[in-house]
Amino acid sequence: MAGILVILDGLGGRPTDLDGATCLERAATPVLDELAARGALGLMDPVAPGVRPGSDTSHLSIFGYDPQRVYTGRGAFEALGIGMDVRGGDICLRANFATVEERNGQLIVLDRRAGRLADGKPFADAINGIRLDELGVELVFRSSTEHRGALVLRGPGLSSAVSETDPHEVGVPVRQAVGQDAEARPTADAVNAFTQRAYMVLRDHPLNQERIRRGEPAANAILLRGAAVMPHLQPVTTEYGIEGACIAGGALYKGVARLAGLDVLHVAGATGDLNTDLRAKARAVLSALDKFDLVFVHIKGTDNAAHDGNAQAKRKFIERADREFFAPLAESFPWSRVHLCVSGDHTTPPAVKEHTADPVSVLFVGPAVQPDQCRQFGERAAGRGGLGRFSGRLVPQLLGYCDLGPKFGA
Amino acid sequence: MAGILVILDGLGGRPTDLDGATCLERAATPVLDELAARGALGLMDPVAPGVRPGSDTSHLSIFGYDPQRVYTGRGAFEALGIGMDVRGGDICLRANFATVEERNGQLIVLDRRAGRLADGKPFADAINGIRLDELGVELVFRSSTEHRGALVLRGPGLSSAVSETDPHEVGVPVRQAVGQDAEARPTADAVNAFTQRAYMVLRDHPLNQERIRRGEPAANAILLRGAAVMPHLQPVTTEYGIEGACIAGGALYKGVARLAGLDVLHVAGATGDLNTDLRAKARAVLSALDKFDLVFVHIKGTDNAAHDGNAQAKRKFIERADREFFAPLAESFPWSRVHLCVSGDHTTPPAVKEHTADPVSVLFVGPAVQPDQCRQFGERAAGRGGLGRFSGRLVPQLLGYCDLGPKFGA
Numbered sequence: 001m002a003g004i005l006v007i008l009d010g011l012g013g014r015p016t017d018l019d020g021a022t023c024l025e026r027a028a029t030p031v032l033d034e035l036a037a038r039g040a041l042g043l044m045d046p047v048a049p050g051v052r053p054g055s056d057t058s059h060l061s062i063f064g065y066d067p068q069r070v071y072t073g074r075g076a077f078e079a080l081g082i083g084m085d086v087r088g089g090d091i092c093l094r095a096n097f098a099t100v101e102e103r104n105g106q107l108i109v110l111d112r113r114a115g116r117l118a119d120g121k122p123f124a125d126a127i128n129g130i131r132l133d134e135l136g137v138e139l140v141f142r143s144s145t146e147h148r149g150a151l152v153l154r155g156p157g158l159s160s161a162v163s164e165t166d167p168h169e170v171g172v173p174v175r176q177a178v179g180q181d182a183e184a185r186p187t188a189d190a191v192n193a194f195t196q197r198a199y200m201v202l203r204d205h206p207l208n209q210e211r212i213r214r215g216e217p218a219a220n221a222i223l224l225r226g227a228a229v230m231p232h233l234q235p236v237t238t239e240y241g242i243e244g245a246c247i248a249g250g251a252l253y254k255g256v257a258r259l260a261g262l263d264v265l266h267v268a269g270a271t272g273d274l275n276t277d278l279r280a281k282a283r284a285v286l287s288a289l290d291k292f293d294l295v296f297v298h299i300k301g302t303d304n305a306a307h308d309g310n311a312q313a314k315r316k317f318i319e320r321a322d323r324e325f326f327a328p329l330a331e332s333f334p335w336s337r338v339h340l341c342v343s344g345d346h347t348t349p350p351a352v353k354e355h356t357a358d359p360v361s362v363l364f365v366g367p368a369v370q371p372d373q374c375r376q377f378g379e380r381a382a383g384r385g386g387l388g389r390f391s392g393r394l395v396p397q398l399l400g401y402c403d404l405g406p407k408f409g410a
Numbered sequence: 411m412a413g414i415l416v417i418l419d420g421l422g423g424r425p426t427d428l429d430g431a432t433c434l435e436r437a438a439t440p441v442l443d444e445l446a447a448r449g450a451l452g453l454m455d456p457v458a459p460g461v462r463p464g465s466d467t468s469h470l471s472i473f474g475y476d477p478q479r480v481y482t483g484r485g486a487f488e489a490l491g492i493g494m495d496v497r498g499g500d501i502c503l504r505a506n507f508a509t510v511e512e513r514n515g516q517l518i519v520l521d522r523r524a525g526r527l528a529d530g531k532p533f534a535d536a537i538n539g540i541r542l543d544e545l546g547v548e549l550v551f552r553s554s555t556e557h558r559g560a561l562v563l564r565g566p567g568l569s570s571a572v573s574e575t576d577p578h579e580v581g582v583p584v585r586q587a588v589g590q591d592a593e594a595r596p597t598a599d600a601v602n603a604f605t606q607r608a609y610m611v612l613r614d615h616p617l618n619q620e621r622i623r624r625g626e627p628a629a630n631a632i633l634l635r636g637a638a639v640m641p642h643l644q645p646v647t648t649e650y651g652i653e654g655a656c657i658a659g660g661a662l663y664k665g666v667a668r669l670a671g672l673d674v675l676h677v678a679g680a681t682g683d684l685n686t687d688l689r690a691k692a693r694a695v696l697s698a699l700d701k702f703d704l705v706f707v708h709i710k711g712t713d714n715a716a717h718d719g720n721a722q723a724k725r726k727f728i729e730r731a732d733r734e735f736f737a738p739l740a741e742s743f744p745w746s747r748v749h750l751c752v753s754g755d756h757t758t759p760p761a762v763k764e765h766t767a768d769p770v771s772v773l774f775v776g777p778a779v780q781p782d783q784c785r786q787f788g789e790r791a792a793g794r795g796g797l798g799r800f801s802g803r804l805v806p807q808l809l810g811y812c813d814l815g816p817k818f819g820a
């Protein structure tokens with residue numbers, strides 16, 4: 001028995017979306033409606049009633065983790081979100097390329113964003129060449145958009161209780177990182193050594209020589225802030241003794257799935273945006289069923305349209321998902337041995353263009369699911385659904401229907 | 411967007427209340443029914459399913475606090491309930507006026523209630539004149555009913571881990587307070603110094619000289635018990651970056667609202683009993699909407715009637731609230747920018763005359779709320795409501811609908 005979880009990002013809507021109904025309610029979704037008729041609906045608060053979730057906290061909660069306990073700050077999950085291989089115990093810091101000048105042995109900040117550097121990637125190799133071996137610390141740096149990036153420190157005994165090096169103003173020195181307690185001192189030493197060495201490799205970098213020749217500020221320093229430790233999560237796959245796969249375009253979702261123990265499958269054309277190849281994703285799910293007990297599929301387009309404030313685009317994307325993803329899936333599913341769960345990770349009303357705290361519709365279908373009287377997949381139907389209202393925990397419920405859950409107690 | 415939360419105290423009922431239905435179901439409430447038709451209903455367990463809540467724990471939970479974590483004992487909330495300005499970190503003790511006699515330098519308890527003293531208020535000024543400055547402690551005393559009162563100790567490093575001075579029997583000495591650990595010693599010292607000085611100011615008090623002349627036992631000592639620390643609550647207003655107001659008659663509700671960061675508005679005629687001026691409360695809500703993002707209204711009469719065992723009085727009070735409070739409100743609400751939540755803080759069946767653990771009906775109405783098929787505000791309708799069942803957290807949900815919630819995660 002295998003479980004498939006499909007998260008349509010930001011699926012949830014409000015009655016103010018489109019003529020008194022949500023985008024999901026207004027969308028023509030014959031396949032999802034047919035699945036609703038065969039299965040049961042409910043309402044999920046991604047984290048808890050009234051909590052406006054981030055994508056990181058909601059996915060942790062959906063996988064069965066308690067974000068109030070394991071969410072250690074956005075630093076760690078931002079590093080996941082830009083595609084870094086972050087592991088439990090790693091210290092993650094948010095990073096800025098900056099422009100500094102040496103004065104009396106101090107690095108004085110001239111520009112906290114290095115003239116809003118367009119792209120830090122060309123510098124990444126040089127930074128990743130820095131060694132902190134004598135401190136017992138490995139490092140990985142990755143640039144993201146413009147002057148931004150993230151630094152991951154890995155090694156025994158590291159701590160997130162270190163202060164920032166970013167002074168948050170110009171004309172003053174780069175700050176020395178300080179440990180908040182004795183245990184954090186080695187981490188502060190690593191941060192300070194990194195800062196010094198990053199300056200040296202960047203100062204002499206040919207691209208900076210070129211920037212100076214062109215009259216641009218050199219991207220010759222890295223300012224660090226927001227240290228956070230990636231929590232040690234017990235992988236779902238270990239806890240349940242299963243094999244799991246993730247099919248997603250966005251880096252954050254792949255990252256959370258990897259922490260949960262899932263294999264991240266590469267699907268050509270799965271882009272994490274409105275143009276993603278949904279038929280390719282459906283084919284990938286069907287072939288993953290041969291090997292995996294749990295397949296997590298993340299589809300991002302719904303949220304992109306909603307963040308753009310485009311209710312019609314959200315409705316149309318839902319219709320395309322029904323046609324190009326759910327239709328081929330439902331046709332070819334080995335229904336006697338598959339449970340399917342469809343939901344969102346939060347509500348994103350196009351009029352708000354942001355995540356809101358409203359509960360999200362959930363659909364479960366498969367041999368073990370008690371059918372209810374709902375005949376349509378949508379918010380108001382979900383309010384009458386046979387599954388009631390609950391917080392997160394879609395993966396444990398799905399695996400439970402598949403008889404894959406460990407027993408708690410005897 | 412503003413949120414209004416109206417708590418009708420002890421609103422919840424049982425099918426045994428009145429001819430097979432609850433007081434709320436039997437009450438003619440055309441305005442609440444109209445609001446139910448436009449909004450959605452659900453069932454709330456004030457703390458958790460099967461927990462019989464106090465008014466203090468239920469209000470903490472409704473405001474979004476976890477009473478299992480922040481509720482430190484009734485001492486602190488009783489002090490709030492008699493109108494004391496208790497702050498996070500304050501040590502609150504329950505107090506009794508008692509009669510003692512000096513023997514060999516000890517204070518021997520002759521009567522633990524000073525002959526069931528009718529009113530301790532005339533002694534309060536003298537007690538509040540006591541100084542514990544050399545111990546770095548401020549004190550506030552307030553008498554409540556008969557021989558009862560509360561003492562609040564305020565100062566750095568105080569602890570609730572101190573033993574009682576009340577020996578709970580007569581003919582034995584007033585106990586010395588002892589700290590359960592080294593950190594609690596300064597608090598025990600303050601309690602013992604207070605006890606000694608209270609005896610001295612009360613012994614010489616003219617009212618006690620008079621009592622002795624009349625042959626009554628002197629109210630010449632204060633016995634203390636049930637030390638509890640008021641938790642440091644993160645104010646809702648700070649967490650959400652909003653302004654909030656409280657309209658209530660009863661001191662406990664004002665106290666919890668003040669801890670949650672709300673301004674307590676004075677409304678003439680809001681008495682916290684069955685005769686309260688409900689029209690004045692409705693007017694106060696409407697004018698508060700100009701200034702506040704959250705308005706919490708507490709209406710006590712429902713509970714008073716239920717504690718008296720008077721089901722008809724409870725039904726009639728609900729009808730009066732519909733007519734005199736909800737009707738003027740609904741008429742004048744700026745509906746496009748208001749969300750309203752109506753519920754109770756617990757169930758008080760008149761036949762039981764006490765709080766019970768049953769879930770309570772909840773009504774949410776406003777632009778973001780998905781309407782359901784309920785057409786009446788009542789317990790059975792709420793069981794079919796589109797909001798399902800959840801525990802507490804009305805304020806976070808209300809502010810969530812108003813898009814006022816902070817994001818948890820990224």
